Every structure is written in C-alpha cells, then in structure tokens.
Amino acid sequence: MARASSKKPPGTSPPDPMPSRVDPCVATLVDKPPTGPQWAYEVKWDGYRLAVHVEPGRVRVITRGGYDWTRRFAAIAAEARQLGHESMILDGEAVVLDEKGRSDFGALQRALGRKPSLHDPREILFFVFDLLYLDGHDLRRLPLRERRRLLEPIVAGREGVIRLSEEVEAEGEEFFRIACEHGLEGIIAKHRDKTYHSGRGDWWQKITCKRRDSFVIVGYEPSEAMPRALGRLLLGARKGDGLVYVGGVGTGFTHEMSTELRKLLDGIVTRTPAVSLRRKNVIFTEPRLVAEIEYRAWTDDQKLRHPSFKGVRERADDATVYSLD
Known part of the structure; x- marks a missing residue:
C-alpha cells in the first residue's frame, strides 16, 4: 500500500470510527435543474x-445495496490502495465508456459478465464524486464544497x-440541454452547502433526458416470429412487500x-x-x-409508456428496483 499522506482534514479529536457501510x-428526480451559485x-x-x-x-468495494463486490471490481480495489491515504471512503459510479466518452450500461454488464466479452473488465x-471519510475523520458533517476540496487533490488528473x-x-439549464444533445443520460445538481445525508433528498437532484429505472423480470412471452427468442419481457415493480405488474417491453434487444x-x-x-396477471402464452x-428500462412516462393505470430494454443484472442489489410506494 502507498504511504499514507500526512495531510489531515479539519475535524475533531480523537479519531472518528470508520463506518463499515x-x-x-x-438524488431526487426533478423536471428541470435548480439555479443559483x-x-x-x-x-x-x-x-x-x-x-x-x-x-x-484491505480494500472493500460495496454496492448501493450493501453487497461486497470487491472481486468483481478488482482493478478499482487495487488502484485505491495507491491513492496515498491509510483510510478513506470514496463515493462514485463504476462505468464503461463508449467511443464518444458516454457511459454505456450494456457494455458495463458485458465487462462484468461470466461469458467472453468484447469488453475487458479493466x-x-x-468516477469519484464524493469523499465521506479520510484518515480518521468522518467528513459527512462537512458541506459538499469542503468534501470536494479534500477529494480533488487525491483523484484529480488521474488517468x-x-x-x-x-x-x-455552467448554468444548469444550458448544461442539461447540451448533455441531452450529446446523448448523455442526464445531469446531477448538488447543493454545495449541504452535509452528506443517506437516502433520498432534494440536496441532490437528477434531471434526466429520458426516464430510466430498474424493474424485476417476472416472465416473458415467446416470439411468434423467431423460434427460441423473446417476444416481450414482463416487468414488475416493488409495492409494499411484494411486486406488481407494470407492463412489458419488446424493444431494445x-x-x-x-x-x-x-x-x-x-x-x-x-x-x-x-x-397477479392473467394473460395467454405467458411463461x-x-x-x-x-x-434496466428506458421509458417516456407512466400511464394512468401505472404501466410503462414506450419502454425500451437497456440491460439486465442479477437481483442481488435489490435497492435499485423501482418502487411504487
């Protein structure tokens, strides 16, 4: 492991215990970016x-749902040892970029898959966007602007x-317009003066070019035109302790x-x-x-409007599944 830096962030003494998770x-979904400095x-x-x-x-790589996926992200774990600090928690997103520098979820799935892929796991x-703990100091009580000030010397400029x-x-609305023109999923707006809060809140806001969420696959309809192929995937969302049917998707694959x-x-x-679903020819x-489904909106009876399939994952990380509650 690289030698720990002597630089310490502002905080209290004695050292704060490092949280295990x-x-x-x-971020909360909103229709347009907030404005202001x-x-x-x-x-x-x-x-x-x-x-x-x-x-x-040791280094651990933990998913949003709390699962240890260090082995699946071995290259990230290995490089994290070389960042020059004895202890820290980095918050960010693992992605694979396409030829235009856009994150591609399908390519990420293939890179993580068990079968041979055109994409190397390396x-x-x-992409790190927050620093929650550093060398004995819990940074969650600091405003975002201070957490970023401490984060940038650690990872800025790395290749x-x-x-x-x-x-x-940039102005939020202008950045959002440009992001959509370049085929990005959307943008995130974060309040610079807010401390770090677990869970969903309006201190982080997401503005998407199209809606995109995760739904459980509960069955399928076989293709009538192509043997051994799918016609439609049937999808469910969480509601209470169970799942409810929210429609099917037959495009995108x-x-x-x-x-x-x-x-x-x-x-x-x-x-x-x-x-609960009564339909013929359903398996x-x-x-x-x-x-992963991209869609335009919801119908009045809580079904997906114009859905398109973007990728599939195991349900191990259930925190990502869309909830109707």
Missing part, C-alpha cells in the same frame, strides 16, 4: 453506484481506472440478445407467478433478474 445519498452540476453516469472503503490491510472506470467526476461550470436472455430465463421458469419466471 454508509447508505448512499440518492449554491448548486454544482455533474454528468449523470450510467453504471453501478459503489463505495470504495480503503482500510489498513475497461471499467470508477487510471479511478478518476474524478468533474463539476461543470437484438436477436442474439433475445435468444441468450430467453435461454437464461428458461432456467428459472416457475408455476408460482410473482405478480412466468422466478424474480431473480432485473432489467
């Missing part, structure tokens, strides 16, 4: 939210797998993706549906997989 701050703007990355815990003798980058998620000096996904789903077919599956 921090529930992440989650108190707001900072960043690109909204399309990947996996991670917290990297650097401790004496292509996975970790490895760990990089800084840059703040963009290639024929090859469709046949591979059907093969995967045929291995988890069940006679006990996870949702229900155990609710183990989650689909």
Whole structure:
C-alpha cells in the first residue's frame, strides 16, 4: 500500500470510527435543474453506484445495496490502495465508456459478465464524486464544497481506472440541454452547502433526458416470429412487500440478445407467478433478474409508456428496483 499522506482534514479529536457501510445519498428526480451559485452540476453516469472503503490491510468495494463486490471490481480495489491515504471512503459510479466518452450500461454488464466479452473488465472506470471519510475523520458533517476540496487533490488528473467526476461550470439549464444533445443520460445538481445525508433528498437532484429505472423480470412471452427468442419481457415493480405488474417491453434487444436472455430465463421458469396477471402464452419466471428500462412516462393505470430494454443484472442489489410506494 502507498504511504499514507500526512495531510489531515479539519475535524475533531480523537479519531472518528470508520463506518463499515454508509447508505448512499440518492438524488431526487426533478423536471428541470435548480439555479443559483449554491448548486454544482455533474454528468449523470450510467453504471453501478459503489463505495470504495480503503482500510489498513484491505480494500472493500460495496454496492448501493450493501453487497461486497470487491472481486468483481478488482482493478478499482487495487488502484485505491495507491491513492496515498491509510483510510478513506470514496463515493462514485463504476462505468464503461463508449467511443464518444458516454457511459454505456450494456457494455458495463458485458465487462462484468461470466461469458467472453468484447469488453475487458479493466475497461471499467470508477468516477469519484464524493469523499465521506479520510484518515480518521468522518467528513459527512462537512458541506459538499469542503468534501470536494479534500477529494480533488487525491483523484484529480488521474488517468487510471479511478478518476474524478468533474463539476461543470455552467448554468444548469444550458448544461442539461447540451448533455441531452450529446446523448448523455442526464445531469446531477448538488447543493454545495449541504452535509452528506443517506437516502433520498432534494440536496441532490437528477434531471434526466429520458426516464430510466430498474424493474424485476417476472416472465416473458415467446416470439411468434423467431423460434427460441423473446417476444416481450414482463416487468414488475416493488409495492409494499411484494411486486406488481407494470407492463412489458419488446424493444431494445437484438436477436442474439433475445435468444441468450430467453435461454437464461428458461432456467428459472416457475408455476408460482410473482405478480397477479392473467394473460395467454405467458411463461412466468422466478424474480431473480432485473432489467434496466428506458421509458417516456407512466400511464394512468401505472404501466410503462414506450419502454425500451437497456440491460439486465442479477437481483442481488435489490435497492435499485423501482418502487411504487
């Protein structure tokens, strides 16, 4: 491990205990960016939210739902050891970039997959946007502007797998317009004077070019035109302690993706549906997989309008599944 830096952030003494896990701050979806000098703007990355815990003798990579995925993000963990501090918690997003520098969730899924891929796992980058703990000091009680001041010397200018998620000096509405024109998912606005709060709140706001959320795959309809392929995926959202049907998606996957996904789903077919649904030619599956879906809006009866499939993940990180509560 690299030698720890002697530079200490402002804080209290004795040292603060390092938390074993921090529930992440989650941005609230709003229709337009907030305005004013108190707001900072960043690109909204399309990947996996991670917290990297650097401790004496070990590094842990923790998902938003609290799972230890250090092995799956081994390159990030290895580089985190070399950042020059004995202990810290970095908050950020793991992504794979396309040829235009945009985060591509499907490419990230392929890089993490068990099957051979065109994408090397070492292509996975970790864009850091917050620093929650540093060398014995819990920074969550500091305003964002102070946390960023301490973060930037650690990761700014790096060209490895760990990089800084840059703040963009621009008016919010202009930045959002440009982000959408360049095919980005959207932007994030963060209040510079707020301390770090776990959970969802208006101190972080997200403005998306299109809506995008995660839904549980509860079954499928076979393709009538292509044998061994999918016609539609059937989707569920969380409500209370269970799942409710929110519609199906039949676009966004290639024929090859469709046949591979059907093969995967045929291995988890069940006679006990996870949702209440009466429909012919439906094959229900155990609710183990989650689909990333881009869509326009919701209908009056709580169904997805104009959905498009973007990727699939295991349901291990259930915190990301859309909730109707």
